[in-house]
Amino acid sequence: MEETTDMMNSNLKLNNRDRAVLMKTPFLTSLSGNSLVRMMSAMSVVSLTNRKSIFREGENADAFFCVLSGYVRLYQLNRDGREADIRICSPGDTFAECLLYGGTKYRYHAQTAEATTLARFDMQAVRDLAEQERDIAKAVITSLSKHLITTMDCVANDRLHTAPQRVADYILKRCPVDGGPASIRLPFQKNLLAGMLGLAPEALSRAFSTLRRTGVTVRGRVIQVVDVQALREI
Amino acid sequence: MEETTDMMNSNLKLNNRDRAVLMKTPFLTSLSGNSLVRMMSAMSVVSLTNRKSIFREGENADAFFCVLSGYVRLYQLNRDGREADIRICSPGDTFAECLLYGGTKYRYHAQTAEATTLARFDMQAVRDLAEQERDIAKAVITSLSKHLITTMDCVANDRLHTAPQRVADYILKRCPVDGGPASIRLPFQKNLLAGMLGLAPEALSRAFSTLRRTGVTVRGRVIQVVDVQALREI
DNA sequence: CGTGGACTTGACCAAGGTCAAGAACTGTGG
DNA sequence: CCACAGTTCTTGACCTTGGTCAAGTCCACG
Secondary structure, X not given: OOOOOOOEEEEOOOOHHHHHHHHHOOOOOOOOXXXXXXXXXXXXXXXXXXXXXXXXXXXXXXXXXEEEEOOEEEEEEOOOOXXXXXXXXOOOOEEOOOHHHHOOEOOOEEEEOOOEEEEEEEHHHHHHHHHHOHHHHHHHHHHHHHHHHHHHHHHHHHHHOOHHHHHHHHHHHOXXXXXXXXXXXXXXXXXXHHHHOOOOHHHHHHHHHHHHHHOEEEEOOEEEEOOHHHHHOO | OOOOOXXXXXXXXXXXXXXXXXXXXXXXXXXXXXXXXXXXXXEEEEEEOOOOEEEOOXXXXXXXXXXXXXXXXXXXXXXXXXXXXXXXXXXXXXXXXXXXXXXXXXXXXXXXXXXXXXXXXXXXXXXXXXXXXXXXHHHHHHHHHHHHHHHHHHHHHHHHOOHHHXXXXXXXXXXXXXXXXXXXXXXXXXXXXXXXXXXXXXXXXXHHHHHHHHOEEEEOOEEEEOOHHHHHOO
């Protein structure tokens, strides 16, 4: 059906789900017909299997990306080779777009954390478009703004909250808002969640078991909360 | 000479130093004559003494700011009232500009950390300008991009490096690049440096005393480094 | 049924937050 | 010039948090 290698598959066809995700990104959602067409022509679709490098720190930044399906880990290494996740990108997230005007080299490594489909935008093409089309410039601003806010929240979270608090936070953000019982399903491995929250996998496990006494039950990827209101008190 | 109260002084006059700082911000540095005039007319100058609130978390965001002289602390509170600094803004830094398109309420508290002069930009006015003038939109993009990169670096730093490493990093960033001895002077209290690095003041002290065995001497605000190259190995 | 990967648990340890006491520095008025 | 008060900074003691390593469990899948 599609041409594939075991490493990568690049084509221009989008399936419906991926297309819907792409159209909802702050990057494209507000664009008029003409701008949208021009953006789409600066874009290509890339599919990668799990644990493939998308780019490496220090490489020339000639594209930025939007996750359509799957997950991407952005991380850096310290001197001893220990990895630390900076950000986990979910479907709809854009990454490396800050290099449109912020520098010419990638600042961190990017790697798939599942089988993943990406929209790849040519950096120079979008730079040019942003200068010509007002609504594209505005879309870039919106995307950067949102991204900056979540990154600052991440700093605040790291400096202000303990592991169980961060996990409770994460759960509450995707619970129905009422105070009663709730059940959610993690969309990815716990490994990734640990990275998102800036924790080692073991610390995440321990945080879950701390939360057990507040009525949180974890089985596989399913998290059940007895009382959402009680969890909010943590 | 100038009209002042003990709290605040708002006027349209800029002294030369403040004007020079303002013109070098990514926000204004690339603007052409007309755009520059329009931006300046959306701006006013505000002077505050030490420890005055600029805005509070949750307030309506009707302006963003650029530090001209002095320092500003952005911070959040946790449930028990403990403060954590998210960012320390130095002369030339812009803050809350992510709310141009990222939301309508301030997400954190902002407070002066010294006697401080600020450029205050009316949010709605700049929003309108960014839609009309291409170079203003571009300036916004540049500012947001740079800001996002430093914030991501901050996350990486927090997650990857120990206290002495972060302090060494800070020192090295403002040392002449050669390998020999060097001496720098902190532009502010150690309290603020601790906040920038995400440390308690005591942890900063201890980091300095750890670095003593790598040839770093601290007396008051003066930091002397015996061998810059050796410090780089940390 | 067996293998490998994901997850959990325990033991240990290092980093850094907190609290309290003391030292060093700054500015004040005598 | 000195005494004093108020900060800021440093140091020590203690303790919590969470990273690391190793072992063991659980689970999916061939």
